[in-house]
Amino acid sequence: MKSYKDLSREELLQLHAKLEAEYEDAKGKGLKLDMSRGKPASSQLDVEMDIMDVLTSSSDYNTEAGMDCRNYGIVDGIPEAKKLMAEMMGVGSADNVIVCGNASLAIMYDTVSRSMTHGVLGSTPWCKLDKVKFLCPAPGYDRHFSVTEHFGIEMIIVPMTPQGPDMDTVEKLVSEDASIKGIWCVPKYSNPQGYSYSDETVKRFAALKPAAEDFRIFWDNAYAIHHLYDGAQDEILDIISECEKAGSPNMVYEFASTSKVSFPGAGIAAIASSKANLDDMRKAMTMQTIGYDKINQLRHVRYFKNLDGMTTHMKKHADIMRPKFEAVLKVLDGELGGLEIAQWTTPKGGYFISLETMDGCAKKTVAKCKEAGVVLTGAGAAFPYGSDPKDSNIRIAPTFPTLEELCEAADLFVLCVKLVSAEKLLD
Ligand code: PLP
Numbered sequence: 001m002k003s004y005k006d007l008s009r010e011e012l013l014q015l016h017a018k019l020e021a022e023y024e025d026a027k028g029k030g031l032k033l034d035m036s037r038g039k040p041a042s043s044q045l046d047v048e049m050d051i052m053d054v055l056t057s058s059s060d061y062n063t064e065a066g067m068d069c070r071n072y073g074i075v076d077g078i079p080e081a082k083k084l085m086a087e088m089m090g091v092g093s094a095d096n097v098i099v100c101g102n103a104s105l106a107i108m109y110d111t112v113s114r115s116m117t118h119g120v121l122g123s124t125p126w127c128k129l130d131k132v133k134f135l136c137p138a139p140g141y142d143r144h145f146s147v148t149e150h151f152g153i154e155m156i157i158v159p160m161t162p163q164g165p166d167m168d169t170v171e172k173l174v175s176e177d178a179s180i181k182g183i184w185c186v187p188k189y190s191n192p193q194g195y196s197y198s199d200e201t202v203k204r205f206a207a208l209k210p211a212a213e214d215f216r217i218f219w220d221n222a223y224a225i226h227h228l229y230d231g232a233q234d235e236i237l238d239i240i241s242e243c244e245k246a247g248s249p250n251m252v253y254e255f256a257s258t259s260k261v262s263f264p265g266a267g268i269a270a271i272a273s274s275k276a277n278l279d280d281m282r283k284a285m286t287m288q289t290i291g292y293d294k295i296n297q298l299r300h301v302r303y304f305k306n307l308d309g310m311t312t313h314m315k316k317h318a319d320i321m322r323p324k325f326e327a328v329l330k331v332l333d334g335e336l337g338g339l340e341i342a343q344w345t346t347p348k349g350g351y352f353i354s355l356e357t358m359d360g361c362a363k364k365t366v367a368k369c370k371e372a373g374v375v376l377t378g379a380g381a382a383f384p385y386g387s388d389p390k391d392s393n394i395r396i397a398p399t400f401p402t403l404e405e406l407c408e409a410a411d412l413f414v415l416c417v418k419l420v421s422a423e424k425l426l427d
Pocket residue numbers: 038102103104105106141186191220222256257258259264265269
C-alpha cells in the first residue's frame with residue numbers, strides 16, 4: 001500500500017472524501033462496542049469456575065502446618081500461598097514474600113502511603129519533604145500514575161523502549177536527584193506495549209546507585225505468567241536476586257496478583273522484597289489488619305498446587321485471548337501496513353496492544369471512534385496526569401469483547417486512524 005506521505009494533495013483529497021463516506025456509513029450501523037477495558041472476557045472466567053469447588057462446607061480448612069484458615073492468625077499469608085506466589089513471580093524464596101488481600105494495586109497504594117507517613121526503613125517520611133518525585137516510564141499503567149498523583153508526588157516521564165525504560169535517563173536522574181524516591185515498572189508484557197525488560201535492563205536496574213537512600217523500584221510483575229504463545233514466551237531475570245547480588249537487596253518491591261489468573265477482584269495478591277523491607281511492612285500491617293482472607297489463599301493453593309498448575313491453567317486463557325489479539329493485529333497489518341501513519345506493538349503476552357498514531361492524532365481518533373459507537377481507552381490515559389506530550393498513543397484492549405465484536409471494532413478503529421491521519425496531512 002502506498003504511504004500517505006507519498007500522496008499528492010489531489011490524491012489525499014480524494015482519499016479523504018472516500019474515507020469520510022465510509023465513516024458516515026459506519027456511523028449509521030449504530031455500533032455499541034468497547035475496546036477500552038483490560039479485563040478478562042466472561043468466557044475466560046467461566047473456565048475457572050472449578051476454583052470455587054475446591055473448598056466446600058465439608059473440606060479440611062487447615063494449612064499443611066495445621067493452622068485453621070477459618071480463624072484469626074497469620075498476618076502475612078499462609079506459607080503455602082507464599083510459596084505459590086514466589087513461584088509465580090519467579091522469586092527464589094518464599095521468605096521474601098508476603099501474601100495480602102485480593103489486589104496488588106492496594107499493596108502498591110499502601111506501600112506509597114506508608115512511605116509518605118512513616119518513611120522507608122527509618123528515613124524521613126516523604127510527606128515531610130519539600131518535594132518527592134517518581135520516574136514514570138510511559139506509556140504505562142494509568143493507575144500507577146493515579147496513586148502517585150493522589151499523594152502529590154511529582155511524576156517525571158521516562159521514555160519506553162522495546163527493552164524497557166530508557167536506562168541512560170533512569171541512571172542519570174536517579175543518581176543526581178535525591179528527591180526521586182521511586183520508579184514504576186511493569187517488567188513483563190508491559191501495560192500497554194507488551195514489552196518485556198531485557199536482561200541488561202534488569203541488571204542495570206539492580207546496579208542503580210540512587211542519590212536517595214530511600215529510593216525504591218516498584219516492580220509490578222502483573223503479567224508474569226500471562227503468555228499468549230506456548231513455547232514463544234518472554235522471560236525476565238528475577239529482580240530480587242539481581243538486587244541482592246548487586247548489594248542493594250532493599251532497593252526493590254515486587255508486586256503480583258492472580259487477578260488475571262483466577263478472578264479479578266477475588267484473587268490473591270503478594271509483595272516480594274528483602275527481609276528488612278518486609279519486616280518494616282509487617283510492623284505497619286499489624287496495625288491495619290489481624291489477617292487477610294486465608295480461605296481464599298487456601299482455595300488458590302488447593303486449586304493450582306504449584307507453578308505447573310498455574311501454567312497449565314493459563315493456557316486456557318491464552319486459547320481464548322490469542323485469536324482476539326491475532327484478529328486485531330490482522331486488521332492493523334492489513335489496513336494500516338505500509339501507510340506510514342501508525343506503528344503498533346505485537347505482544348507475546350499481557351492484555352494490551354499499543355498503537356502510535358502520527359503526532360497530534362490520538363485524541364481525535366479516539367473521539368471519532370466514540371462518535372461511531374466504539375469506546376477506546378481515553379487518549380493520554382497511559383501518561384502521567386493523563387497527558388500524552390505527543391498525543392499519539394492509543395491503548396487497545398482486545399480481551400473483553402467477543403471475537404465478532406472485536407473485528408467490527410477493529411475495522412472502525414483503522415478507518416478512524418486513516419481518516420484523522422488524512423485530515424492531518426491535508427491541514
Ligand atoms: N498492575 C498492572 C500493570 C495492571 O495492568 C493491572 C490491571 O490491569 C493491575 C496491576 C491490577 O492488579 P490487581 O487486580 O492485582 O490490583
